[in-house]
Amino acid sequence: MSAAAATHAEAGHHDHAHHEPGFIEKYLWSTDHKMIGFQYLFTGMLMALVGGFTVYAFRMQLAFPGVAVPGYGRVTASDYNALITTHGSVMIFWVAMPVLIAALGNYLIPLMIGCDDMVFPRLNRLSYQIFLVSAVILMASFFVQGGAFGGAWTAYPPLSAKAEYSLTGTGSSMWLLAVALEFVAFLLGGINFVTTVMNSRAPGMKMFDVPMVVWMIIIASILFMASVGPLVAGAVMLLFDQNFHTGFFDPAKGGDPVLWQHLFWFFGHPEVYVVLLPAMGIVAEIITVFSRKKLFAYKTVLYTAVGTGVLSFFVWAHHQFVAGIDPRMANVFSVTTLLISIPVAEMVFVYIGTLYGGSIRLTTPMLWALAFIGEFLIGGVTGIFLGAAGADIYFHDTYFVIAHFHYTFFPIAFIAVFAAITYWFPKMFGRMMNETFGKVHFWGTIIPFNFIFIPLFVLGTRGDHRRIYDYRHFPDLMKAGMQDLRILATISLLTLLAFQVVFLVNFFVSLKKGPKASKNPWNANTLEWVAPSPPPHGNFPEGLPNVYRGPYEYGHPDRAEDYWPQNVEGA
């Protein structure tokens, strides 16, 4: 309270009642953690449209090569590379990261730990502004000479390092600059999250009373901060190679292109868990509320999350088994990679165990949370094929990898996010979303999702390699049935995209016209449900709550109601 309040009073925002803030002050220059959360959420949603449009264009090219794509036109080889690069970069760095960590972290942390704002509200505002600049730079790169960067989201040099190789000199530099700025934004945000949770928890809230989603965002922020340094260093070297012709990654000048891969994946693999853990946290909140169950083995979940985080620093080279690194290194990185399956699997077991003995309500948020578990499980087990070095020789850089990756990342970046949005919508906007529309959107997303990626598993096993814009050049990849599978994946994608309209309609109509939400429509225990819906500036107008117990006391035998909010006194 003290630090937050002091910084806050200084910023002059507590005299809120004296004047009505204008549009810019309210929506773009706010230091309120909830507004900054919304800024990230809406920017992330806008960027998801970019990510969705790019995948639409290149999947159309794969299914119907050479045909003019409605709304885009003909996809050339260089367009294709720019589209896949932008799809990957945008979905990870400008959708998953901002929505899961920045939007939900900003919105939820102060509410769930029972304080009035982040410890550093102005740092928080700066974080979003830098993020916005990074997104603008990325989008602007489409309009420079040569177009957007087309060297894939992993940006391996020498292709990414020299304009004569990539043919997108300006686009490459803008891409790198955007990524580096985006990381600075999240670094600032991460500092804020960790400090706030350390210092501003409500009176009585001990470490093990902190809701799992908050813990997960904190662990993820620490992972991010610890892993991002090498990548930013690498990005600076690559910018120098591009613009000042240094030779960090150029073998002709004594450099080594593989060095980049180490720096990139040293960040890149923990990054998977940076977004996975918050998603796991969201799911923990939702399955406990809608099965009216205490989280099975709270501390085990926490320790496995920490264990996953630590292990994730020792697996990076499994992306490089066939990249020309010393082949003996596979002995180590196969072991660490398969070991990381243990804590992650354990987390999934715990969640499945939580359902036991529950009183399960299949509301829209619960459907999303359950779907996360079911689909992520497939993503997890298919990873074993790739971590096992011998099998990776065949699967590396095929569509099998793409399918595996999307069975983990789609649940993280979309399924968990839809769970979070449908669950916290009443708190965020003070209105309920429509359940029927919610369920139509759910089934309209989940079914096509599987029909996109199951064909891709098959195609990968049959030898389809990645980042090819027209398979007709490869006789072995045009055998009977293969193009049909590509068309099936694309049609499923079109279906999935079409159903997102249902979500957008539900979201924006409910925002204006949905039935008013009460303070605690789901009968949940955590502190955000003590605040009014939506919470005003300062969050808790009736005074900051006291905490008496952990967040998951559902179905307690000593109590008539099946929930026991953290702030309610009682033996």
Next chain:
Amino acid sequence: MIDHYVPAASTFAPHIDDLIILIGAVVGFWGLLAEVVFIGLILKFKAEPGVKSKYVSGELPKEKRWVSIPHYATLAFDLLILVMALRVWHEVKLEMPKPDETVRVIAQQWAWTFVHPGADGILDTSDDITTIDELHVVNDKTYQFELTSRDVLHSFSVPVFRLKQDAIPGRIIKGWFKPTMTGQFDIQCTEICGIGHGLMPARIVIETADQHANWVKANTALAAVAPAAPAPTPTPTGGMP
């Protein structure tokens, strides 16, 4: 199973296929079991009026069993998979049988150059045969390849061999294969290498010894008039020790 769609044409290809099937069986069984338990619990414990949920902390040893037993099962099966996976890895990437012949594979934006040793079986002699986008090898002969790149990263992938290795400018990476059937198959570049990445298909032609001898004879005449391709200059590093 895989060779139904993609022929297995090298000595180690069936071993990789077996490994994939083993992993498929293990994770398929446990993954399916987890999904069945998961969906079963959802159906069994759907909310019913008047029935309150159970209060289970999951902290007691008796309850923790439900997580710790699968935990140890995961560990045991991980170890099994690891042993099998690394055995195959060692065979393909770490052991180097004595080669009958050596071929040079040079990748560049966006073509493959293959240097065959010619009639004398030795590289860097005047009878070397250099081809673009077509590699000729003899069935049942052990080959060493020397892989390099002239510009960016590429990857030498022969799906029927289940073989893949990135090419790095400035380095020569060595590897091996031994074909087990004749035929013509795709060679793919599997590392993005610029706008022509999709236009880098090549073919591998696996021939009988007689067919190959004829091919060598027909091409040696050409090689005599055209100068042999210069050997790549960089010092050999990386790859097999």
